[in-house]
Structure formats: C-alpha cells, structure tokens
Amino acid sequence: MRILAKGLTYTYNPKSPFASQALKGVDISIDEGEFFGIIGHTGSGKSTFLQHLNALIRLTGGFLKVGEYDLSDKKCNFLELRSKVGMVFQYPEYQLFAETVEKDVMFGLKNFRKDMSDEEMKAAVKEAIETVDLDYEEIKDKSPFELSGGQKRRVAIAGVIVTKPEVLILDEPAAGLDPLGKKEIMDLLHAIHGGWCKTIVFVSHDMDEIAENCTRAAVFSDGRVVMEDTPAEIFKRSDELISLGLDIPVTAKCARILKERGIEIETDFTSEDFIAKVLAAYAAKAGA
C-alpha cells in the first residue's frame, strides 16, 4: 500500500485560546516495501501525521491516500483501514490489559477478524508471539504485568502484527531501551519487514538507527516535511540538520571532523560502509 499525502493540515483545539497548528501542509510519499524513517523534534508533527494514517485523527485539511483508501472520503471504511495499517504507539507496553498474554494479543484479531475460528486465532497468536521472538508455550498463560519491560513491549508489538497489517507504523519503538534492546527491536523490525508487513514506517530520535536501517527517511520540522530522501542524502546535509536543532549519526560526526582535517570521505553513513571507506582512505594515505 502506497502512502501519499499532499498539503495535510491539522489544528488541535481549533477556535480556542489553546489552538495549535500541528501540521502546516505535509507532503510525503511512501512506497510499498519501504523501511521508512521519520525524524523530527517533539512537537514537529510526526505523531499527529502518523495518527492520520489509520484515521485515529480524522482528516480535516489536505489530501491523504493510503493504498486504495482515500481518507478524505467520508464513506471510507476505517475499521478495514485500521486492520491493514497497524500502529504501535510509544511505550506500547502501557496498553496491555488482558489477564493473559494470549488474550491480549488476540484482542486485535477478535475485533478485526470475526470470520476466524478459535483454533485459527490461537494459531495466529502463536505465530505472532514466536515472530517477536518469545516462547509461546511459556508465556501464553502469564499475566502481561508479570513480564519484564522488554518482553512486554514485544507482546504489545505482537498484539499489533497479529492481524498481518500491510503497513506497520511505529512511534519510537526503541524508546527507553538499552543499546542491546534497541538493536533487538530493530532486528525484529527487519524480520517482520521481510514477511509479515510489506511497509514499515517508524519514528526515531536516534539518528544512527535511521542511518543504519532505513531505505528512505523524512525530516519533520514545525509541521512540515523539510527533507525526504535516502539517509545517505539526508545526512550529507548535516549542517542543515544541526541548524534545525537535530542530532546527526556518529558516522556523520566523524566525517565532519575528518573533513576539518582535510580528509573527504564519500559514504552512505552506515557504520559498515564508513569504516571501510576510512580504512581505504587511510591505506591510500599510508601508501602514498
């Protein structure tokens, strides 16, 4: 499903002293099969934009199409759209509620897939829990509140992917985790990207995460998209990112320092490529 937004605007609490315009005209296009990153400050409109994608916030201005669903159409089937566009919120573990892990993961299925039998549902739940790398037999009858923080987050993610959405949206899926936990979540997303969900869109404040993982990314600032490109092209413009008050990946920081010393490195800013290029430059210099 392709996501296409044109001139999207949204204002919270319109016509009151608390009114604030969160989106001031967002243009974005995300193709099917992408692993798309979204960067931006708190309050830059990222979350508001994401919530438009499965109609949690109703379209009030502009144009938005997700696959064949035209969200400006009042007759659009929102329930069906939501089953195809999965949404994992920030700290998804805080939405767990059922007595057992199995029941919690099944919640989405019961809402969306009224045609499935109990056995089919249980099989789907098992598959989802195993996809997020947890032991189904061990965990299914436990209360979600007994689990560790990392396990809870995985269960919450399983609860969203269980319906096999075509697009999976995640708002800072790795927030609050340690470096190992962050890497595990990213690996998990890559695993899901292969089979379960065709397109992945995620918000991150960690620029290394964006540089290492995304096919393309967009930079939000003050309710608009100011850059939309591959991470390699975006981080070439690190001066602009810094002037927007954003961070840049470690590789870009190193490249800047090297540039000050007169060494230009052509890289796509993934650590693997960067190290290889630096070593090559070093070898060339040592040889000369």
Place this chain on the structure above:
Amino acid sequence: MLNDVTFGQYYPVKSFVHNMDPRAKIVFMIAYIVAIFLADNFFALATAVVFLLFVVLLSRVPFGRVLRSVKMILFLIIFTAVLNLFFYSGSSSYQPLVDWWIITITYESIINMIFLALRLFLLVMGTSVLTLTTTPVALTDGIESLLTPLKWIRFPVHELALIMSIALRFIPTLMDETNRIVAAQKARGANFETGGLIKRAKAVVPILVPLLVSAFRRAEDLGDAMDARCYSGAKGRTKYKKLVFTWRDLLGLLLLAALITGIVFLNQLGGKFEILSYFL
C-alpha cells in the same frame, strides 16, 4: 470525546476577575450562592442574573464558554424542574391547572419550577466563572489559606490542599494518557461508539486497566520524587506565590455586599407567588 469536559477549565485571559485574590473569589462565590437562594421574588432574582452577566462581561470569558458548563448538567436541571412541576403541592390559593392521578400542576408549582431551574442555572454559572478565571493551583492555595483556622483543631489543612492540588495536577495528565490508550486500542480495532450498554461497558475494560496501572505507577514515581527532595509536610514550608488582598478584592466584595443588600431590600416587595395577583 473527552475534550468536552470544560467544567473547571481555566480560560487564560487577563481581566479584573482573573486578577482577584482566589480567597476573595471563593468567598465571593459562596456569598453569591447564598444570595441566589435568598432572593425570594422575581425582582431579586433578576438582579442576581444581571449581576452574574456583569461579572461574566468583566471576566472577558466568552459567554458561550460559560454556558457550556451548564450544558453538562442541563439534564439534571430539567429533571428536577419537571419533578417539581408535577409533585410540588403548595398551599394553593388558586385552582389547579392539571389534577390527574398523582400529578398536580398549579400556578405555584410553575413558578416554583422556574425559580428552581433559574437558581440551579445561576449556581453552576457562578461556580464556572470561578473555575474559568482561577488556575487550579491558585484555587487550592486559596482554599488552603481559607481553611487555615482549622489547623487549631489539628485538621490537616496542608495535606488536604496537597491532595487536592495533586489530583488537579494529574487530571490533564491522565486525560492525555486516556486519549493515548483509547487511540492505541482503536488502532487494534476496538469500538467504543456502537453496540448496546453491556457491550460498551465491556469495551471500557481495555482502557480502564492500563489507565489504573499507569495511575499507580505515576503515584509511586511522585512519592519517590517527593521523598528524594525531602518533602516532610507543611512544617517550615514557604510559598512561591504569596496571596495578596488588593483594592480589586475590596471593590469586588463591596459590590457583592451591595448585591446582597439589594436582594434583601427587593425581597421586601413580596414573596415569589405574589406576582400571581397581578395577573389573576
């Protein structure tokens, strides 16, 4: 659906009423409530209405905003008014208009109904003006200050004020949290808008459980944070914002005194039913 709770929501503009001392405003409000129940004929009540309109005008809060808080209890007002209309049986000196089964409607019961509805209406409007023009923090400060005499009988005034301000402080936080949880469950296909009563009640479980869990988590965090800053109650605590009684408050209270005097004076014109003798 949760954004409609305007009851007690601060409306941030600068005005004479906003700048008044919260203590004066609280006293003002209580006295105003007494005044509207004191008013015993239409002239007196009309004075109270005009006075309220004047205060709303002075507060620069849009009139529609104040009315919105009445909307919430409109049903209650209508309900009590209708009950009064049907079942009030004053010592009627006039022929009842309707007398059927247990329902009697008399001229008196109609007047009584109008009085009751108007009084409730003014009551809610009046209290809304207070909460619309006073921040929750100022309000609790005011209440704490007004309750200070109770400390002599070892009543924990400071703790009570603290509980109140914490509760008020967390209303918007929990509201945000609720909205987030609602959105998250909606994204998983939850449906809160359709279905029968039982189905809807059941649909609330996926919201209430995470909300409660998070409220407890926040309470523990807050307790830890207070401990870490050596919070130990009221003893030796000073205030960041001191309350000061100014000319505004004096003027306001003088106006109020004038209102009450006026109402007492107008009450001398006769009881609320005497108006009937002009028409009948």
